Amino acid sequence: MAQATRYQYVTKECLFCDSTDPAGHPVLYQKNFKDEDLNAEVFSARRTADHFHYEMVKCQKTGLIFSRNILDDNSLNKLYKESVVTFGEQTEFIKRDYWKPISEFVKKWSKKKALDIGCSNGFFLEVLKDNGYDEVYGVEPGEEPKAIARADVKDNIHTGFYGAGLYPENYFDLVCCFQTLDHLSDPLGMLQNMYKNVKPGGNAYLIMHNTKALQAKIFGEKSPIIDVEHIYLFNKENLPQLCQKAGFKVVSVFDVKNGYPFSYWIRMSPLPLKKMWVGIFKALGLYNKVLAINAGNMGIILEK
Ligand SMILES: [Zn+2]
Incomplete structure (x- = not known):
């Protein structure tokens, strides 16, 4: 049968x-x-x-x-x-890596309300709050990440999916969305909803994989971005086009660097003789120094 x-x-x-x-x-x-x-x-x-x-x-x-x-x-x-989406010990580094590209822009932005779509345990809501945003909101499908969210951001995390009507129109100064757009069956629809939720003059900030990044080219089908989770994958030319279709003005498109200490890279690497490398990096005083590399992500800052 x-x-x-x-x-x-x-x-x-x-x-x-x-x-x-x-x-x-x-x-x-x-x-x-x-x-x-x-x-x-x-x-x-x-x-x-x-x-x-x-x-x-x-x-x-x-x-x-x-x-x-x-x-x-x-x-x-x-x-x-x-599914469960948390970043464990890497969270502190990711917080800094994702904040850095907008850290200069926000000086000129109003910082009343912000939203993070696909916010996991609210790690970036913490960053926004710690950098002066009055009210921060998040959307996350899984229930587990919310349970471990920091007390001052937890209450505004909506468990479910982002969509039309979830928040008022012209409401947020900033809408963020990290590593989510390429997971969606309707990324244009998502951008159009974001556009509605952003205030006139407000901003959106997205990070996702770049199909033209070196890793994607080298690893081809074995690249982590060629994955059942990814429905539409973009590059630095076609992503701005889609954002413009949704109504946004493009402010900036850039590579996002990921910085982790040498201790982390050594632990995660396939290198043999790890103890020896730990010894060498400690002797050189580099063990806790941060090495930032372009790990294949790009970011875009938009304006309504
Ligand atoms: Zn086509």
Whole structure:
């Protein structure tokens, strides 16, 4: 007897052009998993990489890379609700890395209300609060991250999905969204909702993977960005185009550096003789020094 299909699939189209002509959107990578391979853990950020991915195609005009036949929203939402997204000991470094690109801009911005979409345990809400924002709000599908959020940001974290009508229009001075846009089945719809929620003259700030980053080029199909979690993947040229489609003005597009101490890089590296390296870096006084590298992320700052 044939096994019942566990998931429903839907077909995605190019965000920029008519993708019914397959020549304009050839297959880049073949699908490499079966339904029974999927579970919430596969949809939890920073898990050990298993590299499942859908069939992925590439737009020949814009370089947009996208998953062709994806799970329907019901299935995706269920998997994300059960997934856990926290960053553990890396949180302090990520907080600093994500704040740095806007630290000069915010001096000229009003700092009344801010929102972080896909806020995990509210780590960036803490940053915003600590840097003078009066009211900070977050949206996160999973329940677990909220449970461990800092007391002064916890109450304003909404457990669920971001969408139209969740917050008033023209409400926020700043809307942030980190490592989320490329997970969405309708990124333009998300940007349009963000545009509505931002006040005129207010800003949006996003960080996500860059398909033209060196790692993505070197590792190809083995790159962590070629993953079942990612539906649409952008570069520094097509991302601004999509943001403009949603109504935003583009203020700045840039690479985001990730800085961790040498102690962290050594521990995470596949190097043999780790104890020896620890000794060497300690002797050189570098063990706790921070090394910042471009790990393949880009950021964009927008204005309404
Ligand atoms: Zn296209």
